[in-house]
Amino acid sequence: GAGVSQTPSNKVTEKGKYVELRCDPISGHTALYWYRQSLGQGPEFLIYFQGTGAADDSGLPNDRFFAVRPEGSVSTLKIQRTERGDSAVYLCASSRDMNTEAFFGQGTRLTVV
């Protein structure tokens, strides 16, 4: 079946603009994760959903970042007033349940100019 799908694959935006990044998890997966990977670094945790609720949002860097998963499937990561430092690859992963293998998407490369 299909894996985790992230759209768009690339996004270029101007400083100060608002962006939305979308993640379609594997069907039936209840857990969904967002990570951010800056150049030359490993992925850094942002937020974790179990179903519709954010079970752990301790990795969101500030209040410009917000994520939703209203129906417990697709998730959207929203970034307000983008800054050049937000440029990174944003990774989404899903897993069937807690404590099971997480499957990653190919990521969205965000560039803020």
Added chain:
Amino acid sequence: GDSVTQMEGPVTLSEEAFLTINCTYTATGYPSLFWYVQYPGEGLQLLLKATKADDKGSNKGFEATYRKETTSFHLEKGSVQVSDSAVYFCALSVEGSEKLVFGKGTKLTVNP
């Protein structure tokens, strides 16, 4: 806090050479340990894992042993292939937390 330190890359080897990528960790609780691999143009994939001390994870000829006494989880393969060229990430998750903490990654290039 929890952290993972892995061997800086890049690593370049000839086909059939022995591979070791070092990984050490610091954790506040009892972690599970993972190696993820990212092949060119693909998403991160779980390569292997170990959930308790002295466990050995293995997959595709790769192995890593959870060493609590040295807080290490080094990745090894006896004979690498060109198709093993990828970026390898060591990671941990602490009991009670769903998040993964990753190292910076090590790029491996295997030449024919």
